[in-house]
Amino acid sequence: MPPITDLSYTRGSLSTAPLNIKLRCTSWQQLASIHRRDLSRHAIFLKASSPPPLGTPVRIDLTLPTESMIVLNGVVAEHVPEGGLGGRGPGVDIKLNTLPESALWLIETALASAAKQATPSAATTDATVDDGQDLTQAEGDLHTALASELESLRKLNPFQVLGVGYEADDADIRAAFAGLTKRYHPDRFARYTSTELRSLAAEIFILIRDAYRRLGDEPARAKALAAVGARPVVKVPTLRPTAPMPAIPAAPPKIPPPPPRPTAAPTPGGTDATVSGRAPETERRPMQVAPPTLAEDIKVDFRAADGLLDAGRYDEALAVFKIYTRKNPSDRTARAGIELAEGLRALAQRDRLEAAQRFEAVLEIDPTNERAARELAEMRRMATNERRGLLSRLMGKKE
Amino acid sequence: MGSRILGIDLGTTNSCVAVIDDRGVATVLASPEGERTTPSVVAWPASGGDVLVGTPARRQAVSNTAQTVFGAKRLVGRKVNADDVVVLARTAPYRVVAAPNGDAWVRIGTVARSPQEIASHVLRRLRAIAEHALGEPVTRAIVTVPAYFDEHQRQATRDAGTIAGLDVVRILNEPTAAALAYGAHRVSEARRLIAVFDLGGGTFDISIMSVENGIFEVLATGGDSALGGEDWDRRMVERMADEVFDKTRLDLIQNPVALGRLREACEAAKKALSVEKETWIRLPFLAQDQDGQPFNLERKITRDEVERWTSTELARVDEPCRRTLADAGLVPGQLEEVLLVGGMTRWPAVPAIVERIFGRKPSKGANPDEVVAQGAAAYAGILGGDDDGAALLDVTPHDIGIKVGDTGFSVLIARNSMLPVRARKLFATTTADQKFVSIELYQGEHADVRKNRRLGQVVLDGLPPGPAGSIRVELNLTVDVESIMNVTARELSTGKEAGVTLRPSGGLTQREIVEIISRRREEESVSASSPPRGDGGLTRVPTRELPPIKPRSE
Numbered sequence: 006m007p008p009i010t011d012l013s014y015t016r017g018s019l020s021t022a023p024l025n026i027k028l029r030c031t032s033w034q035q036l037a038s039i040h041r042r043d044l045s046r047h048a049i050f051l052k053a054s055s056p057p058p059l060g061t062p063v064r065i066d067l068t069l070p071t072e073s074m075i076v077l078n079g080v081v082a083e084h085v086p087e088g089g090l091g092g093r094g095p096g097v098d099i100k101l102n103t104l105p106e107s108a109l110w111l112i113e114t115a116l117a118s119a120a121k122q123a124t125p126s127a128a129t130t131d132a133t134v135d136d137g138q139d140l141t142q143a144e145g146d147l148h149t150a151l152a153s154e155l156e157s158l159r160k161l162n163p164f165q166v167l168g169v170g171y172e173a174d175d176a177d178i179r180a181a182f183a184g185l186t187k188r189y190h191p192d193r194f195a196r197y198t199s200t201e202l203r204s205l206a207a208e209i210f211i212l213i214r215d216a217y218r219r220l221g222d223e224p225a226r227a228k229a230l231a232a233v234g235a236r237p238v239v240k241v242p243t244l245r246p247t248a249p250m251p252a253i254p255a256a257p258p259k260i261p262p263p264p265p266r267p268t269a270a271p272t273p274g275g276t277d278a279t280v281s282g283r284a285p286e287t288e289r290r291p292m293q294v295a296p297p298t299l300a301e302d303i304k305v306d307f308r309a310a311d312g313l314l315d316a317g318r319y320d321e322a323l324a325v326f327k328i329y330t331r332k333n334p335s336d337r338t339a340r341a342g343i344e345l346a347e348g349l350r351a352l353a354q355r356d357r358l359e360a361a362q363r364f365e366a367v368l369e370i371d372p373t374n375e376r377a378a379r380e381l382a383e384m385r386r387m388a389t390n391e392r393r394g395l396l397s398r399l400m401g402k403k404e
Numbered sequence: 405m406g407s408r409i410l411g412i413d414l415g416t417t418n419s420c421v422a423v424i425d426d427r428g429v430a431t432v433l434a435s436p437e438g439e440r441t442t443p444s445v446v447a448w449p450a451s452g453g454d455v456l457v458g459t460p461a462r463r464q465a466v467s468n469t470a471q472t473v474f475g476a477k478r479l480v481g482r483k484v485n486a487d488d489v490v491v492l493a494r495t496a497p498y499r500v501v502a503a504p505n506g507d508a509w510v511r512i513g514t515v516a517r518s519p520q521e522i523a524s525h526v527l528r529r530l531r532a533i534a535e536h537a538l539g540e541p542v543t544r545a546i547v548t549v550p551a552y553f554d555e556h557q558r559q560a561t562r563d564a565g566t567i568a569g570l571d572v573v574r575i576l577n578e579p580t581a582a583a584l585a586y587g588a589h590r591v592s593e594a595r596r597l598i599a600v601f602d603l604g605g606g607t608f609d610i611s612i613m614s615v616e617n618g619i620f621e622v623l624a625t626g627g628d629s630a631l632g633g634e635d636w637d638r639r640m641v642e643r644m645a646d647e648v649f650d651k652t653r654l655d656l657i658q659n660p661v662a663l664g665r666l667r668e669a670c671e672a673a674k675k676a677l678s679v680e681k682e683t684w685i686r687l688p689f690l691a692q693d694q695d696g697q698p699f700n701l702e703r704k705i706t707r708d709e710v711e712r713w714t715s716t717e718l719a720r721v722d723e724p725c726r727r728t729l730a731d732a733g734l735v736p737g738q739l740e741e742v743l744l745v746g747g748m749t750r751w752p753a754v755p756a757i758v759e760r761i762f763g764r765k766p767s768k769g770a771n772p773d774e775v776v777a778q779g780a781a782a783y784a785g786i787l788g789g790d791d792d793g794a795a796l797l798d799v800t801p802h803d804i805g806i807k808v809g810d811t812g813f814s815v816l817i818a819r820n821s822m823l824p825v826r827a828r829k830l831f832a833t834t835t836a837d838q839k840f841v842s843i844e845l846y847q848g849e850h851a852d853v854r855k856n857r858r859l860g861q862v863v864l865d866g867l868p869p870g871p872a873g874s875i876r877v878e879l880n881l882t883v884d885v886e887s888i889m890n891v892t893a894r895e896l897s898t899g900k901e902a903g904v905t906l907r908p909s910g911g912l913t914q915r916e917i918v919e920i921i922s923r924r925r926e927e928e929s930v931s932a933s934s935p936p937r938g939d940g941g942l943t944r945v946p947t948r949e950l951p952p953i954k955p956r957s958e
Binding site: 033065069070071072073106110111113114115116117118121122176179180182183184186187190191192193195196200204207210211214222397 | 407408409536539540541542543544566569570571573595616617618619686786787788789792793794795796797822824825826882884885911916917918921924925928
């Protein structure tokens with residue numbers, strides 16, 4: 006597993022609730038002892054070496070062996086010294102505000118069933134409660150990744166959100182939507198205890214669904230295509246620079262189609278890489294690229310540079326942008342071009358931190374730059390995947 | 405692994421529980437007596453004693469009509485004055501009474517019981533069956549409801565689960581579940597448009613779905629939450645009772661025992677007539693006439709007759725089908741398959757009318773009684789992460805909107821919108837220096853808001869002063885995949901906000917649920933102090949009973 010430290014744009018904190026503690030009961034004996042010693046007196050004891058101050062509000066997500074989750078709210082009521090509370094200290098005793106009767110009932114009936122099923126073994130161990138710290142951490146990481154992904158998706162046009170080319174037909178659109186749905190539908194996050202994860206997934210899914218709506222049939226797609234084509238940032242790397250720039254790209258594939266999203270470039274550790282052969286093909290489609298001459302028409306220059314980028318010749322593209330910037334230091338397109346080329350080069354060298362920062366820089370200079378937005382979204386998606394993979398492994402399931 | 409989620413089909417007539425087995429296949433769990441479906445019948449024995457559930461309750465129904473409840477599902481989350489509840493109450497052998505909040509409850513002896521509580525007995529029995537079969541405790545379940553159920557009925561169903569000690573992780577629409585079970589075996593990549601026609605004991609649902617690449621997308625759904633096989637039975641009962649009254653002046657409707665027997669006989673006759681052209685109803689000593697002479701009912705009955713009596717019921721499926729097709733933006737010819745679900749689809753006139761409406765011979769699933777529970781179990785596999793090749797996209801079954809003026813209804817989220825969904829709307833104040841706005845949310849299809857069901861309201865006060873129309877409030881409404889609604893209202897100039905999460909009431913308050921639970925808990929501790937209940941809460945079947953009989957279909 007490669008370290009997941011390369012994307013630095015974490016934003017916001019996960020928990021809005023005061024102090025969120027996850028308790029996972031892995032056995033019925035454990036639950037029984039929690040019930041007997043703690044819940045029956047409307048309190049819960051937690052081991053703690055550096056206890057939070059008295060009165061700190063606490064939210065405890067208690068997961069039963071059957072995976073049902075019960076939310077308990079309370080406050081730190083007492084600091085229990087070493088050996089206190091029948092030898093259970095040191096720790097804190099948390100007084101529970103109101104223990105939902107239905108939650109208690111759920112626990113009791115489940116315990117009763119467990120007792121009936123239990124084979125008569127006398128061993129009742131008072132296992133210490135696993136605090137699930139890793140799991141909480143992993144969920145927090147996934148949350149952060151999803152949040153940044155949502156942010157970058159918001160900058161994309163419907164085609165890019167679905168990861169299809171502008172020439173896509175009904176079946177392509179539906180297949181892309183199906184793939185994304187299997188990844189981002191809130192049901193896919195149902196087994197994680199964090200409800201925030203689900204609502205973030207819902208936000209992302211709504212974006213995906215809206216994109217699907219806008220591209221789902223021919224007339225809608227024509228409208229969406231017109232909207233995309235009307236944007237000035239769309240660069241059309243046409244092979245005949247003298248041809249008039251069409252407002253609506255008519256014939257496929259004049260615009261380099263964004264890579265299909267349900268793919269992943271092989272990550273350093275090779276996690277969940279499902280490469281669908283289309284991405285590299287379209288990315289590195291052989292282009293007859295004009296050499297980087299200093300033509301009088303700037304547009305031709307940029308088009309040529311874009312072509313170089315598409316062809317993976319980042320250094321040459323960089324040279325073109327640099328030459329132009331020297332002549333015209335205030336030109337934003339050229340400056341954005343430099344950052345973009347640097348970013349793509351970094352990405353090719355698997356320096357994701359550098360790449361992400363470069364793409365961010367592009368968007369700062371030119372917020373409408375499609376390519377940077379797309380690359381960033383793609384990187385964030387991969388980050389989400391990795392965190393999800395990690396979380397799944399922690400939960401002991403394959404992803 | 406103790407993390408299983410049950411798939412439960414809580415039916416009007418029969419219920420069924422299934423689970424994903426270790427091979428990833430949805431499997432129906434049979435009771436220790438070998439029954440794969442459990443009659444949704446709950447009885448309080450006249451002699452006192454434990455509540456009976458399922459077949460034992462059904463067996464004693466004839467001698468204990470007033471305290472045996474069939475079809476509680478038709479009352480769950482309903483008002484006692486709703487048209488179809490009134491009709492049901494008239495011929496039900498048990499007493500339907502009004503709860504203080506106007507909900508339909510059932511009076512058993514001297515106690516009024518909510519349909520949620522009654523349904524919880526069935527759920528508890530299913531849970532016990534599952535725990536017995538799996539050998540481990542289970543607390544989580546997906547429970548199916550007719551697609552046409554509104555939020556109150558759904559919440560009431562959840563409440564029934566809570567009372568049964570079940571954490572209902574999701575409420576799933578029955579036709580969707582059926583399609584899921586049906587489609588799980590088909591790995592075809594090509595897009596298929598299918599209709600699921602689900603006519604059960606008490607409800608009728610029609611759903612149009614597209615299945616492609618493992619995505620089950622509901623395009624539109626509709627139906628009639630008060631149409632089902634029991635309406636066919638009731639027609640037959642009414643007809644028989646009228647005939648008897650005309651001939652003998654005996655009013656069987658006033659005689660609960662006779663009514664119960666007649667109902668059983670009519671249901672049996674309907675089933676026989678699903679196969680045969682004619683059959684006999686024979687009920688010796690059904691009642692006594694004025695002179696104390698026994699009255700025996702003996703009558704030949706033909707399928708044609710029953711079809712004539714029930715033609716209005718049959719015709720009621722037509723309109724929802726056409727409307728749902730139109731909602732999906734399709735014409736009948738575009739459907740590739742029409743799937744029949746529910747016991748009532750065995751009645752020959754039903755497939756016939758389906759064929760007439762859709763212009764296509766409908767196909768019957770392997771087992772219409774089990775397919776819904778299997779689909780619910782398959783969905784549990786999706787939620788649990790066992791199956792990541794499929795996803796389910798469901799829709800809102802009803803329009804959701806707000807009250808405008810006194811009676812107007814302005815739709816914010818149209819029915820058949822894919823979940824999760826979000827809607828925004830801007831409002832302006834209607835009077836100068838208006839202090840607050842109150843926004844009331846409703847669900848339903850009527851232009852007159854009073855005929856729709858109220859979901860709740862959000863009040864935003866402390867608005868800044870200004871002339872009428874100058875202060876603007878933005879309303880934001882989201883519905884998540886669990887049909888939970890979040891509403892926020894925000895005043896745009898100050899950013900002041902008020903929000904509420906709408907958890908429509910199922911009719912029982914939290915306190916009432918707790919009361920039922922604590923009552924249940926007391927009963928449990930009483931029976932726990934007596935000899936241990938090794939049956940996991942299963943209703944005890946008297947040992948002298950015959951060996952397990954084949955479960956009654958439908």
